[in-house]
Amino acid sequence: MKITTAVAQKQGANLTIESAELDSPKANEVLVEIKATGICHTDAAGRDYATTPYPVALGHEGAGIVKEVGSGVSTVKPGDHVVLSFSYCGHCENCLTGNPASCIHFNELNAGGRNFDGTHRIHSEGGKDISTFFGQSSFSTYSVVDEHGVTKVPSDVDISLLGPLGCGFQTGAGTVLNALKPKFGSSIAIFGTGAVGLAAMMAAKMIGMDHIIAIDIHDNRLELAKELGATETINSQKRNPEDVVKELLQTGVEYSIDTTGVSPVIKQAVHVLKPSGTCALIGLAGDVTFNIQGEVIGEAKQIIGIIEGDAIPQLFIPKLVNYYKKGLFPFDRLVKYYKFADINQAFEDSADGSVIKPIVKIGN
Template sequence: MKIQTAVAQEQGAQLTIEPVELDSPKANEVLVEIKASGICHTDAAGRDFATTPYPVALGHEGAGIVKEVGSSVTSVKPGDHVVLSFSYCGHCENCLTGHPANCVHLNELNFGGRHFDGTHRIHDENGKDISTFFGQSSFSTYSVVDEHGVTKVPTDVDINLLGPLGCGFQTGAGTVLNYLKPEFGSSIVIFGTGAVGLSAMMAAKIIGMDHIIAVDIHDNRLELAKKLGATEIINSKNHNPEEIIKGLVKSGVEYSIDTTGVPGVIKQAVHVLKPSGTCALLGMAGDVTFNIQEEVMGESKKVVGVIEGDAIPQLFIPKLVKYFKKGLFPIDRLVKYYNYNDINQAFKDSADGSVIKPIVKINQ
């Protein structure tokens, strides 16, 4: 079928909305009419850092309505509202033990540009293959997605709002609720108050943690963090967060999360931990140098990377929707909507920090 999709033709190029051909869903696949899709830093990485072969149709926080299902699909039917999330094989040891975000095929399925069977679903007007992103390419009017990447959600919540539950909101909240599983009354520091950091912070509030400390360089984001549940806020441009945190929690905090990927901030996130504390790394980062004895092993600290909040999307996303409906996870306060033709402006606003979570409306 003929659709439109937003394509990065080459590294660093702005997206262009182009007419393309989308193949019909195969037995294990679902055709989804995309209503809206969130913009995440991973989309910018796909545009700028060649994570996926070019040309690539970007988008990986899609939400929409099922239009057609393959012959072997049983979890959804036409008319269902769905959120699209990451691709996983469902058959490897990590998938079968409840950790699909650690699927041994995760990188090839999400960044390799092809579907499960090794073929493409999107082709330009000359028949040339276009890479799929995260198994969905949701900056499109329609997407063909493997059943593993589709999660049914209630129809009584605005479908335009829900796409980021498939990645950014899931990553932050899931890191707290699924991976760290902090105790009631414990303490956490969250470095970076973008969509991922604020989602983690709201999850920490759901747990009932005593200290939920938000660190950022933007006062407007810190003020929002305070309204959404942060017990203390620190502008690290003006203050040394390590000194302030040690003043608040003398022995150090049990948990910390870095969402920035900045090497110096990552080191701070480790330094503020109490002995045996855990630092979860969520941001894309390069080299970071530690003195293992003095900074990590000598106090039994744990530094871990967490992907997609260690979530099973089909179980976790509906829980987040329930939290939202109860007023415990107010993601609507983080978003700004854009028209499809304004997608590049939405990327710009995300990059400069003026908008926490842009959402592009597509089929309206």
């Protein structure tokens, strides 16, 4: 079928909205009419850093309505409202033990550009294969997605709002609720108050943590963080977070999260921990140098990497929707909508920090 999709033709170039051909779903796949898709930093990485072979149709926070299902699909049916999330095989040891975000085949399925069977579903009008992104390429009018990447959600919430639950909000909230599992009354420092950091903050508030410390360089975001659950805020351009945390809690915090991927900030996220504390790294990052004895082992600190909030999307995303409906997870306050034609402006607004979570409306 003919679709319209946003494609990165070469490294660093703006996306171009193009006509393309989409194959019919195979036995294990679902055809989804996309209504809206969130923009995440991972999309910018796919555009700029050749994480997936070019040309690539981007988009990995899609939401829409099921139009057709393959013969082997049993979890959704036409007419269902769904959120699209990351791809996982469902068969490896990690998947079978409840950790699909650590799927052994995660990188090839989400960044390799091909579907499960090694073929492509999207093709240019001239017949050239176009890489799929995160198994969905949801900056498109329609997507073909493996059943593992589809989560049914209630139809009484605007489907155009829900796409970011498939990655950014799932990552932030899941890091707290699924991975760290902090105790009631404990303390956490969250570096970066973008979509992921604020989702983590709202999750920390739900648990009832005593100190939820937000660190950022933008005062307007720190003000919003206060409204969403931060008990203390630090502008790291004005004050050293390590000094402020020590003033608040002499021994440091029990948990920290870095969402920035900035090497000096990652070191700060480890330094603010109390002995035996845990730092979760969830931002895209490069090299970081530690004195292992002095900064880590000497105080029994733990540094862990978390992918997609260690979530099982089909179980976790409906819970987040339920929390939203109860007023406990008001992620709609982070959102700004864009027309499909304005997708590159949405990327720019996300990059400069003026918008926390852009959502591109694609369908009617």
